[in-house]
Structure formats: C-alpha cells, structure tokens
Amino acid sequence: MLSHRIVRCFLRGVASASARLGLLTAYSWARALAGPSALILMYHSVRPDDCPWLEAGISPEAFETQMAYLCKIARVVPLEELPDELGHHRRSSLSLVSITFDDGYRDNYLYAYPILRKYEIPATVMLTTGYCDGEGLWPFHKARFAIWNTAVSGFEVEGLGTHRLDSPDDRLAAMRAVELALDRIPPKDKWRTVEALLAQLKVDAGPDTIGRLTLSWDEACEMSQNGVSFGSHSVTHSTLTMLPPEEAREEVVQSRRAIEDRIGRECSAFAYPNGDFDGSVVEVVRQAGFRCALTTRPGRVSGKSDPFVLSRVSASPDSSIFRLKASPLYLDLARFTALGRRVAGGVAVRGGASAWQAPTEAPARRHSHS
Numbered sequence: 001m002l003s004h005r006i007v008r009c010f011l012r013g014v015a016s017a018s019a020r021l022g023l024l025t026a027y028s029w030a031r032a033l034a035g036p037s038a039l040i041l042m043y044h045s046v047r048p049d050d051c052p053w054l055e056a057g058i059s060p061e062a063f064e065t066q067m068a069y070l071c072k073i074a075r076v077v078p079l080e081e082l083p084d085e086l087g088h089h090r091r092s093s094l095s096l097v098s099i100t101f102d103d104g105y106r107d108n109y110l111y112a113y114p115i116l117r118k119y120e121i122p123a124t125v126m127l128t129t130g131y132c133d134g135e136g137l138w139p140f141h142k143a144r145f146a147i148w149n150t151a152v153s154g155f156e157v158e159g160l161g162t163h164r165l166d167s168p169d170d171r172l173a174a175m176r177a178v179e180l181a182l183d184r185i186p187p188k189d190k191w192r193t194v195e196a197l198l199a200q201l202k203v204d205a206g207p208d209t210i211g212r213l214t215l216s217w218d219e220a221c222e223m224s225q226n227g228v229s230f231g232s233h234s235v236t237h238s239t240l241t242m243l244p245p246e247e248a249r250e251e252v253v254q255s256r257r258a259i260e261d262r263i264g265r266e267c268s269a270f271a272y273p274n275g276d277f278d279g280s281v282v283e284v285v286r287q288a289g290f291r292c293a294l295t296t297r298p299g300r301v302s303g304k305s306d307p308f309v310l311s312r313v314s315a316s317p318d319s320s321i322f323r324l325k326a327s328p329l330y331l332d333l334a335r336f337t338a339l340g341r342r343v344a345g346g347v348a349v350r351g352g353a354s355a356w357q358a359p360t361e362a363p364a365r366r367h368s369h370s
Contacts, residue, residue: 036086036096036302036303037086037096037300037301037302037328038077038082038085038086038095038096038097038098038300038301038302039074039095039096039097039098039300039301039313039326040079040082040097040098040099040100040294040301040310040311040312040313041097041098041099041100041312041313041314041315041326042100042101042102042294042296042312042313042314042315043058043063043099043100043101043102043112043315044057044101044102044103044105045057045058045103045105045107045108046058046059046060046063046101046105046107046108046111046112047059047060047105047107047110047111048060052148052168053144053145053147053148053149053171053175054141054144054213055144056317057107057317058315058317059317060111060112060115062317062319062322063111063112063115064115064118065319066315066319066322067115067116067118067119067121068119069319069322069323069326070097070099070121070326071119071121073094073095073326074094074095074096074097074326075094075095075096075097076097076098076099076121076122077096077097077098077122078098078122078124078229079098079099079100079124079229079231079269079292080124080229080268080269080291082096082098082301083292083303083307086301086302086303087303095326095327095328097326098122098124099116099121099122099123099124100123100124100125100126100231100271100294100312101123101124101125101126102126102233102271103126103127103128103214103233103237104125104126104127104128104129104131104132104214104215104220104233105213105214105215106136106212106213106214106215106216106219107213108125108215108223109215109219109220109222109223113223113226113228116227116228117226117227120227121227122227122228122229123227123228123229124228124229124230124231124269125215125220125223125228125229125230125231126230126231126232126233126269126270126271126294127215127220127230127231127232127233127255127259128214128233128234128235128236128237128255128273129232129233129234129235129254129255129258129259130234130235130236130237130255131214132214132215132216132217132220132258132262133217135206135207135212136207136212136213136214136215136216137205137207137210137212137213137214138213138214138237139182139190139191139193139194140178140179140182141205141210141213142194142198142205142210143175143178143179143182143194143197143198143205144175144178144179145203145205145209145210146197146198146201146203146205147163147165147171147174147175147178147197147201148171148175149203150165150201150202150203151202152165152200152201152202153165153166154166155174155197155200155201156200157193157196157197157200158193158196159181159185159189159193160177160178160181160182160193160197161177161178161181163177163178178197182194183237183238183239183273183274184239184242186238186243186247187235187236187238187243187247187251190236217262217263220262220263221262221263221264224263224264224265229265229269230259230263230265230267231259231267231268231269231270231271231294232252232255232256232259232267232269232270232271232290233255233270233271233273234251234252234255234273235250235251235254235255235258236251237273237274238251238273239273239274239276240252240272240273240276240277240281240284241276241277241278241281242276245280245284248280248281248284249284249288252270252284252285252288252290253288256270256288256289256290267290268290268291268292269290269291269292269293269294270285270288270290270292270293270294271293271294272285272293272294272295272296274296275295275296275297277293277295277309282308282309285308286308290308291307292307292308292310293307293308293309293310294310294312295309295310295311295312296312296314297309297311297312298311298312298313298314298331299311299312299313299331300313300328300331313325313330313331
C-alpha cells in the first residue's frame with residue numbers, strides 16, 4: 001500500500017505541475033502531430049461511497065467534474081464511431097475520447113446517465129446480460145454483502161477456501177478473494193457455491209435486503225434512446241479463457257442476442273470479462289459478429305490498432321490524476337518509467353506497447369471486475 005501511495009503522490013505532482021505550466025494541452029498538440037490517436041476511458045460504478053461492502057466507485061461529483069473537463073479538452077465520440085473518426089481526424093489540440101462503463105450497474109442509470117445527458121456526452125455500457133432480469137444481483141454481490149454483515153467469525157466453502165472474519169480488514173480480504181474465486185467457477189456452479197456460503201454465514205442476501213444493483217432492461221432501453229449505446233460483457237461475467245470453447249461461445253453469442261432483442265439496436269462492441277482473452281476467445285468474438293472488442297490493457301488506440309484488442313485507460317477518482325490520464329503524457333510517462341525500471345534492473349526491453357505497464361493507483365477497495 002505504501003508503494004501505491006507513493007505512485008499516487010507522484011502522479012498528482014506531475015499532474016499539478018503540468019497543469020500550472022500548460023503542458024497537458026501543449027503535449028497533446030505535439031503528440032497529435034505524430035498521427036491521430038484516441039483514448040477509451042473505462043468506468044465501472046458511479047455512486048456515493050456510502051457502502052463499505054461494495055467495491056469502490058467514482059462519486060457523482062467527481063464524475064461530473066471529469067465530464068466538464070472532457071468537454072473543454074476533448075471531442076467525445078460514440079465508441080462505434082471511433083474507427084471512422086480516427087480515419088478522418090484532422091490534427092487538433094482536442095483529443096478524441098470514448099467513454100465506456102463495464103458490468104452494467106444500476107448506478108450508471110441513477111447517477112452517471114443524468115450527467116451524461118446534461119453535458120450531451122455519448123457513452124457505451126458493456127452489459128452483463130444475465131443479471132438484467134430477476135433479482136438484479138450478481139453472485140459476488142450476495143457473497144460480499146454476507147461476508148461484511150455476518151456475525152459468524154469465519155467460513156470454509158469448497159471452491160472459495162477458508163477465511164477468518166475477525167476484523168474489517170479480514171472481511172475486505174475475504175471479499176476480494178471470494179470475488180476472484182467466483183470468476184473462476186463455471187457459471188452453472190456459481191449460485192450453488194454462493195448458496196453454500198450464505199448458509200454458513202447465516203445472512204439473508206436477497207433483493208429485499210440488498211436492493212437491485214444492476215440495470216433492468218427498461219432502464220437500458222431508456223438510456224439507449226438518449227445517447228447511450230450498449231455493448232456485450234458476456235452473460236455471466238465468467239472468465240472466457242477458463243470455459244470450454246462451446247460455453248465461451250454461448251456466453252458471447254447469447255449476450256449479443258439478448259441486447260439486440262431487448263433493446264432493439266445493433267450490439268457491435270464486446271468487452272472481455274476480467275480483461276482475460278486469448279486467440280481462441282478473440283476468434284469467438286469475431287465470428288459472433290462484433291466489430292470491436294475492449295481489453296483492460298492500458299493504452300491509447302489509433303487507426304492501426306487491432307479492433308479486437310483495443311486498449312483502455314481506467315478513470316481515476318482523483319481529479320488531478322484524471323487530467324493526467326486524459327493526456328497522452330500519462331502513457332508516455334508510463335513507458336519512460338517502465339523503461340527506467342528495466343534498465344536499472346538489467347532487464348532487456350523490447351519495443352512495443354506490450355513491453356510496459358502503466359502505473360496504477362490502487363484504492364483500499366477496488367474493482368477486480370472489468
């Protein structure tokens with residue numbers, strides 16, 4: 001955690017100095033001379049941070065500040081139009097930006113959607129379709145709620161491991177571990193595993209207790225009439241690389257079909273659950289009829305980018321760091337610092353975007369889902 005705090009302080013310092021000197025705009029203009037590129041921002045949850053058992057999100061106030069800033073320094077375009085925009089984009093100090101939300105949380109409708117409408121900003125929600133009907137809860141929502149609220153001091157569940165719950169830190173660690181474990185359990189076994197956990201923890205984790213946390217189809221349809229498009233994030237948010245080929249295909253194909261049937265608009269974009277993919281998963285997405293697919297790999301995109309391996313940048317709740325991330329300077333700085341670490345460590349560096357990792361600023365609670 002100390003290293004994360006150091007990274008956050010460093011990024012804030014760079015962002016503040018760059019803003020005072022006007023370097024972010026100047027750098028964006030200079031980088032545009034090398035050829036057009038675009039930033040795809042990745043959000044998850046936008047809501048007040050008033051629920052300790054949910055993963056951290058971005059507050060509505062911070063989100064509005066970010067949207068107002070983007071209106072000043074960028075041209076925000078729908079994800080579906082980004083390839084054409086890159087092909088015809090003239091050199092400008094205004095960056096090209098597309099905004100995406102992974103998972104399909106109801107708070108996107110309650111808090112982000114009104115702000116997007118206020119600023120007339122398009123966005124794309126990558127929807128996990130299997131939870132739009134019924135209770136509106138993912139298995140990990142029930143697990144997190146139960147772990148945080150139980151009076152039991154520990155549990156042992158097959159597939160989830162053994163965990164003590166003696167302190168808030170124990171509970172946070174158990175929630176993160178269980179969420180990761182559930183992503184690796186086959187879809188047909190997830191609910192059975194969560195029911196076994198709830199039985200041990202003796203907690204009622206139904207919708208009457210928790211409330212609905214995912215978008216309903218009615219909410220999605222309303223958003224689709226007002227500047228928000230919908231892409232697929234699979235049916236159950238299972239890690240596709242860990243599923244048998246036919247099950248992975250069903251996750252991809254059925255989710256696209258559900259969006260097009262229920263919303264009545266083409267679904268052309270896919271986001272890999274947890275950012276995990278390989279060549280066979282990419283081919284499944286391509287054959288399903290999608291025109292592009294999003295990863296969680298940090299980077300900008302250009303007209304030369306593989307449309308089925310598009311990079312994104314995760315939005316930060318910190319306004320200074322967000323401004324830095326919205327500039328090409330952020331990723332160039334990441335390349336430079338990664339190169340320095342490798343040279344200092346005597347490690348050979350190969351060129352290319354895959355040779356580095358952007359610095360991250362992990363909060364105490366963070367999304368493991370994407």
